[in-house]
Amino acid sequence: xxxxxxxxxxxxxxxxxxxxxxxxxxxxxxxxxxxxxxxxxxxxxxxxxxxxxxxxxxxxxxxxxxxxxxxxxxxxxxxxxxxxxxxxxxxxxxxxxxxxxxxxxxxxxxxxxxxxxxxxxxxxxxxxxxxxxxxxxxxxxxxxxxxxxx
Amino acid sequence: xxxxxxxxxxxxxxxxxxxxxxxxxxxxxxxxxxxxxxxxxxxxxxxxxxxxxxxxxxxxxxxxxxxxxxxxxxxxxxxxxxxxxxxxxxxxxxxxxxxxxxxxxxxxxxxxxxxxxxxxxxxxxxxxxxxxxxxxxxxxxxxxxxxxxxxxxxxxxxxxxxxxxxxxxxxxxxxxxxxxxxxxxxxxxxxxxxxxxxxxxxxxxxxxxxxxxxxxxxxxxxxxxxxxxxxxxxxxxxxxxxxxxxxxxxxxxxxxxxxxxxxxxxxxxxxxxxxxxxxxxxxxxxxxxxxxxxxxxxxxxxxxxxxxxxxxxxxxxxxxxxxxxxxxxxxxxxxxxxxxxxxxxxxxxxxxxxxxxxxxxxxxxxxxxxxxxxxxxxxxxxxxxxxxxxxxxx
Amino acid sequence: xxxxxxxxxxxxxxxxxxxxxxxxxxxxxxxxxxxxxxxxxxxxxxxxxxxxxxxxxxxxxxxxxxxxxxxxxxxxxxxxxxxxxxxxxxxxxxxxxxxxxxxxxxxxxxxxxxxxxxxxxxxxxxxxxxxxxxxxxxxxxxxxxxxxxxxxxxxxxxxxxxxxxxxxxxxxxxxxxxxxxxxxxxxxxxxxxxxxxxxxxxxxxxxxxxxxxxxxxxxxxxxxxxxxxxxxxxxxxxxxxxxxxxxxxxxxxxxxxxxxxxxxxxxxxxxxxxxxxxxxxxxxxxxxxxxxxxxxxxxxxxxxxxxxxxxxxxxxxxxxxxxxxxxxxxxxxxxxxxxxxxxxxxxxxxxxxxxxxxxxxxxxxxx
Numbered sequence: 001x002x003x004x005x006x007x008x009x010x011x012x013x014x015x016x017x018x019x020x021x022x023x024x025x026x027x028x029x030x031x032x033x034x035x036x037x038x039x040x041x042x043x044x045x046x047x048x049x050x051x052x053x054x055x056x057x058x059x060x061x062x063x064x065x066x067x068x069x070x071x072x073x074x075x076x077x078x079x080x081x082x083x084x085x086x087x088x089x090x091x092x093x094x095x096x097x098x099x100x101x102x103x104x105x106x107x108x109x110x111x112x113x114x115x116x117x118x119x120x121x122x123x124x125x126x127x128x129x130x131x132x133x134x135x136x137x138x139x140x141x142x143x144x145x146x147x148x149x150x
Numbered sequence: 151x152x153x154x155x156x157x158x159x160x161x162x163x164x165x166x167x168x169x170x171x172x173x174x175x176x177x178x179x180x181x182x183x184x185x186x187x188x189x190x191x192x193x194x195x196x197x198x199x200x201x202x203x204x205x206x207x208x209x210x211x212x213x214x215x216x217x218x219x220x221x222x223x224x225x226x227x228x229x230x231x232x233x234x235x236x237x238x239x240x241x242x243x244x245x246x247x248x249x250x251x252x253x254x255x256x257x258x259x260x261x262x263x264x265x266x267x268x269x270x271x272x273x274x275x276x277x278x279x280x281x282x283x284x285x286x287x288x289x290x291x292x293x294x295x296x297x298x299x300x301x302x303x304x305x306x307x308x309x310x311x312x313x314x315x316x317x318x319x320x321x322x323x324x325x326x327x328x329x330x331x332x333x334x335x336x337x338x339x340x341x342x343x344x345x346x347x348x349x350x351x352x353x354x355x356x357x358x359x360x361x362x363x364x365x366x367x368x369x370x371x372x373x374x375x376x377x378x379x380x381x382x383x384x385x386x387x388x389x390x391x392x393x394x395x396x397x398x399x400x401x402x403x404x405x406x407x408x409x410x411x412x413x414x415x416x417x418x419x420x421x422x423x424x425x426x427x428x429x430x431x432x433x434x435x436x437x438x439x440x441x442x443x444x445x446x447x448x449x450x451x452x453x454x455x456x457x458x459x460x461x462x463x464x465x466x467x468x469x470x471x472x473x474x475x476x477x478x479x480x481x482x483x484x485x486x487x488x489x490x491x492x493x494x495x496x497x498x499x500x501x502x503x504x505x506x507x508x509x510x511x512x513x514x515x516x517x518x519x520x521x522x523x524x525x526x527x528x529x530x531x532x533x534x535x536x537x538x539x540x541x542x543x544x
Numbered sequence: 545x546x547x548x549x550x551x552x553x554x555x556x557x558x559x560x561x562x563x564x565x566x567x568x569x570x571x572x573x574x575x576x577x578x579x580x581x582x583x584x585x586x587x588x589x590x591x592x593x594x595x596x597x598x599x600x601x602x603x604x605x606x607x608x609x610x611x612x613x614x615x616x617x618x619x620x621x622x623x624x625x626x627x628x629x630x631x632x633x634x635x636x637x638x639x640x641x642x643x644x645x646x647x648x649x650x651x652x653x654x655x656x657x658x659x660x661x662x663x664x665x666x667x668x669x670x671x672x673x674x675x676x677x678x679x680x681x682x683x684x685x686x687x688x689x690x691x692x693x694x695x696x697x698x699x700x701x702x703x704x705x706x707x708x709x710x711x712x713x714x715x716x717x718x719x720x721x722x723x724x725x726x727x728x729x730x731x732x733x734x735x736x737x738x739x740x741x742x743x744x745x746x747x748x749x750x751x752x753x754x755x756x757x758x759x760x761x762x763x764x765x766x767x768x769x770x771x772x773x774x775x776x777x778x779x780x781x782x783x784x785x786x787x788x789x790x791x792x793x794x795x796x797x798x799x800x801x802x803x804x805x806x807x808x809x810x811x812x813x814x815x816x817x818x819x820x821x822x823x824x825x826x827x828x829x830x831x832x833x834x835x836x837x838x839x840x841x842x843x844x845x846x847x848x849x850x851x852x853x854x855x856x857x858x859x860x861x862x863x864x865x866x867x868x869x870x871x872x873x874x875x876x877x878x879x880x881x882x883x884x885x886x887x888x889x890x891x892x893x894x895x896x897x898x899x900x901x902x903x904x905x906x907x908x909x910x911x
Binding site: 203206207208209303307372373375449450451452453454455456457458459529530531532533534536537539540 | 552554576663666667668669670671674675678734738740741743744753754757769770771772773774777778791792793794795796801891892893894
């Protein structure tokens with residue numbers, strides 16, 4: 001049965017390898033500083049007894065003061081999962097480093113987050129809109145995106 | 151009643167010096183008969199194919215127009231005639247307009263020389279087989295004209311594949327036919343029919359199989375219908391044609407199996423021979439129908455091959471078999487024929503059959519294995535160590 | 545003297561007989577060999593995630609039907625499980641068995657669709673497609689008995705399923721389970737050892753296990769590459785831990801393996817349904833609760849093994865009657881990540897076959 005790793009344990013291990021990267025934890029979630037994200041991702045993937053080689057999903061949530069990116073990770077060999085979150089403050093041009101170098105599965109998911117939520121990923125090879133057309137004004141999933149009819 | 155007979159009939163009525171009228175009238179009547187009969191047969195065949203395919207696919211096929219959908223071809227023709235004939239602005243108008251016609255005409259020409267009944271429509275043609283092979287090659291040109299005239303990338307893809315494939319399959323087809331010519335001792339189609347005391351399909355099974363396979367490829371039918379693979383190119387060389395031009399392409403495409411079946415019947419299944427009192431024409435129709443049904447059956451059942459696999463099959467599979475067939479038949483005829491007259495009795499033909507059947511089966515089995523296409527369908531699968539579903543997570 | 549050649553770029557789709565819906569690929573060819581693909585999609589984007597923020601939790605069930613429209617039951621299941629996890633809503637046992645039966649029936653129907661279209665792309669005209677759809681009709685008739693709808697079922701609710709099966713469902717299900725293995729044998733007999741099918745699919749579009757995991761592939765695409773990972777066993781949900789079944793895998797990750805994995809999964813589904821029929825007990829099928837479901841504030845992610853892969857929902861709740869954020873992790877969208885690696889180097893005819901074996905559904909890709 002897949003076991004969700006304890007957030008405190010994971011945060012401790014991350015801070016051992018990259019001090020200061022994990023800022024808070026609660027239950028099974030760990031919050032990570034955005035700049036440290038690629039390093040933490042590589043650490044989680046390559047450490048043999050963590051082995052989070054499978055990126056399940058990248059989600060973005062618009063809590064009006066900040067955008068929160070949620071990374072669900074899975075280790076198939078050890079049958080464990082963990083949730084890494086990161087906060088990105090500011091509404092004009094928010095951006096976060098990309099994890100495409102660590103997990104190729106992030107490629108299309110990060111493009112979707114840019115398209116619908118407006119969070120750019122630095123280092124992504126093809127940062128273009130994917131579901132909407134290039135000239136679409138705005139980012140629909142944001143809370144302040146006006147809909148046409150009420 | 152063939153062309154010669156019509157010509158003489160009309161000449162008798164005319165004063166001297168006006169024979170050319172008789173020629174023209176006889177020619178016109180003959181063409182009228184051939185074209186209308188063939189188009190009528192093709193229309194009936196389209197109905198038959200659609201209903202038979204429907205039954206293969208556990209569905210009904212056309213059943214709205216007329217009893218059992220018999221007026222469906224009429225509905226199709228009416229629809230196509232009333233559609234707008236769109237010619238792309240950048241198209242090469244001459245090639246574009248002529249392509250359907252060039253595809254259609256060879257079918258009529260071949261039928262005109264086939265011996266249905268005592269003689270063919272056009273009378274005795276002593277180089278019948280040569281004429282048939284030459285004329286069927288013209289359809290390749292038509293496909294390329296259609297694609298070139300359309301100025302369309304999709305069409306060019308289809309046409310290039312088509313030309314490569316058609317040229318490759320002419321060779322085994324012609325070689326299979328040489329076996330027939332050697333056994334019959336003549337190029338004339340009527341002689342070939344008369345010589346078949348035993349049908350050549352029994353005497354040279356390998357030649358028959360090669361001919362039918364190559365004919366499937368020549369007609370761009372499954373499993374060689376990659377030229378117009380709807381699931382790949384959305385139409386291939388036909389993409390830009392609409393209205394009656396498309397209609398003529400379809401007509402030509404559905405006429406080809408009828409022509410090829412008739413040809414196969416003449417060459418391999420002893421044409422109009424059969425047991426009295428049933429007339430020869432009925433036997434001919436029955437045998438042609440059997441070949442036609444087989445072609446349809448293959449279309450309903452098998453998937454299609456890729457172009458490089460098609461080419462490999464032609465050059466590495468059919469060509470050696472066709473050469474083998476030709477040499478073996480030539481050897482047998484040389485040994486068995488009467489030294490003075492060069493004739494083969496039906497007993498000789500049966501002896502040839504007895505030798506050729508094991509040869510055919512053996513050579514096909516050997517070729518299938520030697521071509522190295524034995525793919526193991528079930529390989530044992532070992533789970534990758536990268537994932538372990540039963541790990542307890544600790 | 546070298547011949548100068550030029551690569552050409554053509555556009556397959558969005559209207560094309562074999563792109564499984566409105567999907568557009570810009571393919572660059574060198575002769576007939578593919579050297580680059582650029583998928584362009586979003587033609588079916590309906591803003592499901594945004595719409596979900598304005599619907600109540602029960603109304604969203606109808607939105608989820610329309611994601612992967614050939615496997616509505618599993619879409620429903622993934623969503624309601626997430627809501628139940630978020631709101632700690634218990635599910636009665638009979639409901640769990642009904643859900644598993646419905647999911648496995650849906651898996652059979654979905655695999656029939658994908659197999660039928662895969663074979664149609666190989667060029668069999670529509671013969672095998674018609675045979676597959678004939679059997680799928682029987683599954684859809686069973687769904688109509690269960691909930692009144694054939695395709696967009698909306699059968700599940702947070703807390704169970706919305707109604708119990710009628711009396712004549714069980715004999716019909718027994719007949720189906722009895723007849724289906726013979727039918728799958730027929731289908732395999734026609735296709736699995738056919739020389740032409742093997743020539744067109746063996747060793748075509750190979751996906752290595754490392755690349756499959758790195759590209760977050762899931763479902764038959766992942767299992768065809770010999771990675772034995774199935775959420776029904778790895779993270780058992782509902783009553784999957786009480787039934788015994790195998791997880792088939794392929795040996796080399798080519799198109800043929802992905803096709804065979806689906807056929808074998810259909811057989812396993814029939815076995816699961818049979819065991820559920822034997823184990824199910826009478827009882828309630830839905831936990832009664834308030835009219836508006838109001839999960840407490842928080843977030844939850846939960847996923848199921850849909851026919852096309854891992855379908856997950858990440859729902860953030862603010863305590864109200866609608867979710868604050870409803871994110872859909874759709875398997876077809878993520879399986880497309882490795883499309884370029886699968887296809888480059890093969891010919892146009894292979895592109896169509898490989899794309900058919902990956903089996904995407906545009907409702908899911910575009911949401």
